[in-house]
Amino acid sequence: MTGQATKVLAVIVALTAIAVIVPNTNSFVILLTTRALAFSILVMSVDVLLGYTGLPSLGQAAYLGVGAYLTAILATRYQFGLGYDFWLVVVFGILIAAVLAAVFGLLAIRASGVYFLMITLALGQCAWGLAYRWNSLTGGDNGINLRGRPKFGIDLANEVTFFFLVFGFFVVSLLLMYTLVRSPFGRSLTGIRERELRMKILGYNTWLHKYVAFIIAGGFGGLAGVLWAHTAGIVSPENVVLTTSVDALLMAVLGGAGTLVGGVIGALIVFGLREYLSTLVPWWQYVLGSVYVLTILFLPTGLMGIPERIRQRQTLSGKREDVKEIAPVTS
């Protein structure tokens, strides 16, 4: 069995475990996992940009925000999206976020590296500013409260049903993004990450590649937003603020950039620390901050990089022993 097949199998086993174990636990764990899974769609979209294209986006919360606000506004003002039309809202949420990404991308894709980070930050702040100040549409600082989740054949107000819905969306997103990054298109994104100039010389339209990746990531951000609105039951400028974008980026790095599933691990850990540890101790944020700092200092490849590191160390020490054995013979 090749390395990749082992990894895929491990992910399948882990996902099955989540699907089997979580519904049988208490409602706290179910809610926490639902939140983490919904948010990790956003984290994976960050990873497509950061890990596979080399674009550190610090404004990804804008797409989550636009999807979430769309869901909330449609549901509270027009009673739309609370039955079977929920699926239309999903489509609209993805589309509106993709359109926003298409507009933002025109401005952002020109830049790279730290400049890209800053321009996406600026664009994210534009979205936040609108959410925060456009009282008549967004409810300003108070945000919008959603009354009840959609009901179509199945009742999503039920925690377990809703968990499985989010889980389903998560698995589909993971599959789609996995297919994307392993497609020829995804490979050329990785090429751009490694060395853009060479890809240009080889005749690739690197701008268009990055632009399309940016739009796709935005679309997934919108999907995360639709799910988030129904998960949290409230949409507020908190969801669009800079720290949410920062969270998404740090979760991707914590789990391991360029691994997709790493983002889920990052999201689960951060949500776990934030929502579970915060009920136990007042100093939980020190733990969170330290986890970030230590990961960046000592684990640049993230948590998903640990097995690889251990293997490298083993092969390294193995080689050294080989050298010792061979050395006397040759001398």
Added chain:
Amino acid sequence: MNTQFWLIQAFNGISYAALLFLVGSGLSLIFGVMRIVNLSHGSYFLLGGYVALSVIWTTGSWALSLPLAALSIAAVGLLMERIFLRPLGFDPLRQVLLTVGFAFLFQQAALDIWTGNNFDINPPEALTKTIVVGGLFLPLYRIFMIATAAAIGIGLWLIMEKTRMGAAVRATVDDAQMARGVGIDTSRISMFIFALGALLAALGGVIGGAFLGIYPGLDFEMLPIAFAVVIIGGMGSLGGAAIGALLVGLADNFGKALFPEVSYFTLYAPMALILAVKPTGLFGRE
């Protein structure tokens, strides 16, 4: 909307710009020298204000709080650069992420030490008066802010343009590798600049604390605005930071006064446009 309105708004905008210059110039210099965006810059601003509060509570002296807060936060910046950022070598993305991690740590520390209450830093009586110039009532404190920022700006400019140290900093901004090649200790320069940036941000926190207040969350509110200043002006350029501060200060004030619903949009949208057209900012060097 008479002349008075425009003049008062312009004056308020300029005094806010003075504060933004203090925060933005440090951020800009740090970017120029180290090629990183310091996402804990807002935390330095907030911590500066908090340290000043503690000094005022214990000694009762506002004048003493200025240097003490500035120097202690400069020390924090210096330690952070030496212990955590420097060992990462030249890896901007990781360094940037590290500064966010610290921003979270500082946030929690501030909450623990100074609680979650809102505080105001009260300047001395002499500065709370209002003077009348041509029929306009101008708070003396805002004039003091403008004067302080102008003095610091001119001082920084003189250091950068006229001293050997300044020349070394400029050389590092232009081409760090070349600067190292001709024997400039760029590691020491970045340590010095990072501490200086922290000092300026903390100073801004003390001065700004009088009319913004000091409260949790101010750090992540100040950060993007400081970014706007630096991005519009161009990273690594002092003159750019001054122009950027003026533009942002005025845009923010007039935006809030004229179009309150979209005021943040009027602030960040021009910034995104400028970046899109000229990624290095108006006065940035390639």
